[in-house]
Amino acid sequence: MRFVIALRCIECGLEYEPKADRYLCEQCGENGLLEVEYNYQKIKLAWRKENLKTNSDRTMCRYMHLLPINPQTPRPNLRVGGTPLYRVSKLGDKIGLSALWLKDDTQNPTGSLKDRASFLAVLKAQEAQATKIACSSTGNAASSLAGNVAALSEKMKAFIFVPQRAPAGKLAQMMAYGAEVLSVRGSYKDAYYLSKKAIERLGYYNRNAAINPYLIEGKKTVALEIAEQCSWVMPHWVVVSVGDGCTIAAVAKGFKDLYQLGWIDKVPRLLGVQASGCAPITKAFVTESPLRETEENTIADSIAVGSPRNGQKALMAVKESRGRFINVGDEEILTALKELATYTGIYGESAAAAAWAGLKAAKREKLIRGGERVILIITGSGLKDTNNALKATGEPLSVPNDAKELLHLFSKKGWIG
Numbered sequence: 001m002r003f004v005i006a007l008r009c010i011e012c013g014l015e016y017e018p019k020a021d022r023y024l025c026e027q028c029g030e031n032g033l034l035e036v037e038y039n040y041q042k043i044k045l046a047w048r049k050e051n052l053k054t055n056s057d058r059t060m061c062r063y064m065h066l067l068p069i070n071p072q073t074p075r076p077n078l079r080v081g082g083t084p085l086y087r088v089s090k091l092g093d094k095i096g097l098s099a100l101w102l103k104d105d106t107q108n109p110t111g112s113l114k115d116r117a118s119f120l121a122v123l124k125a126q127e128a129q130a131t132k133i134a135c136s137s138t139g140n141a142a143s144s145l146a147g148n149v150a151a152l153s154e155k156m157k158a159f160i161f162v163p164q165r166a167p168a169g170k171l172a173q174m175m176a177y178g179a180e181v182l183s184v185r186g187s188y189k190d191a192y193y194l195s196k197k198a199i200e201r202l203g204y205y206n207r208n209a210a211i212n213p214y215l216i217e218g219k220k221t222v223a224l225e226i227a228e229q230c231s232w233v234m235p236h237w238v239v240v241s242v243g244d245g246c247t248i249a250a251v252a253k254g255f256k257d258l259y260q261l262g263w264i265d266k267v268p269r270l271l272g273v274q275a276s277g278c279a280p281i282t283k284a285f286v287t288e289s290p291l292r293e294t295e296e297n298t299i300a301d302s303i304a305v306g307s308p309r310n311g312q313k314a315l316m317a318v319k320e321s322r323g324r325f326i327n328v329g330d331e332e333i334l335t336a337l338k339e340l341a342t343y344t345g346i347y348g349e350s351a352a353a354a355a356w357a358g359l360k361a362a363k364r365e366k367l368i369r370g371g372e373r374v375i376l377i378i379t380g381s382g383l384k385d386t387n388n389a390l391k392a393t394g395e396p397l398s399v400p401n402d403a404k405e406l407l408h409l410f411s412k413k414g415w416i417g
């Protein structure tokens with residue numbers, strides 16, 4: 001927090017004092033997303049990348065100088081961040097990519113990258129003296145908020161608005177963590193606006209990544225980790241699936257911070273992946289027209305966002321990185337889910353696997369070349385959505401309870417010897 005200068009509106013440039021409960025620009029309303037500005041000169045004097053070598057903190061708080069929080073604020077007792085980066089040759093070989101890595105964010109405490117934002121939200125809520133925090137979510141933001149609240153010693157209660165279609169695994173998870181869960185009979189957009197009204201009326205702390213400027217600062221730690229894990233030598237591309245657009249904008253922000261500090265000498269190009277049945281950001285990018293609401297017609301629930309709340313930030317981030325957006329169909333996503341698990345041992349949910357499907361498409365279209373270094377961010381665990389995974393895998397082989405017949409079957413399959 002020492003190094004935060006202001007919150008600045010991305011529309012009109014107006015600056016605000018960095019209060020914990022400042023969300024949007026007063027002039028620009030819903031378009032007036034704010035961005036946290038740091039004094040990079042001051043950070044440079046206080047912090048060097050060599051300092052990280054002796055830093056034993058393996059959570060995202062390892063990058064405290066680049067976080068808008070007070071180091072004294074009580075934290076959820078969970079290891080958020082510090083997820084592994086794996087080189088995955090078998091997967092890369094499938095499409096002729098010689099240097100492919102996976103950033104496995106399924107290994108966050110509640111199973112998704114959203115923990116990075118929720119962790120920060122729980123800190124900011126306390127700094128705002130709130131004891132109630134609310135969000136609307138397609139699932140992961142909600143279950144991660146519930147988990148991070150559960151892991152806090154201080155008094156805090158989470159209220160969560162989910163659209164009816166949220167997968168059972170995510171629902172069960174957030175209920176188990178003890179949050180108040182409100183299943184809105186409507187779309188994600190409906191859940192969002194209902195939560196907005198409730199939050200305004202009741203004065204809860206707002207953990208909607210869309211408008212809370214601090215959450216991107218939590219999510220950006222995935223980029224800080226990637227850079228450190230790559231010894232500050234940047235890949236050519238980072239691939240991430242896109243719903244609201246907060247995650248991809250956050251990845252860009254993380255690299256931008258490091259570039260400003262002079263710790264990296266270029267920023268990677270970003271490939272944003274959307275589902276064909278719900279791709280408002282790709283459409284705006286390709287047609288260079290304003291964002292328009294679309295249907296939410298995809299199995300990949302975490303990126304089924306018809307009216308993305310961070311679309312503008314996402315578009316700017318990808319443009320500045322000289323990146324691209326690409327769409328993938330549900331069939332491709334299901335195939336990708338299975339391949340990802342089979343060739344890497346990492347079981348991602350459909351929205352996470354969409355990133356792999358998008359990379360395959362980009363390689364096919366020769367947007368990405370075989371020799372380029374690529375990092376795929378795997379944003380959430382498959383364990384929360386068994387229904388979609390079963391669509392990808394099919395049912396197991398049903399066998400009679402009889403050894404002789406089993407051996408016969410094995411020999412027919414060519415599994416013997």
Ligand SMILES: *Cc1c(COP(=O)(O)O)cnc(C)c1O
Nearest residue numbers: 140243244245246247302379380
């Ligand atoms: C939220 C989420 C995304 C997309 O992040 P946005 O900020 O909505 O663009 C991708 N994958 C998973 C698993 C998610 O939970």
Ligand SMILES: [Zn+2]
Nearest residue numbers: 009012025028
């Ligand atoms: Zn403004």
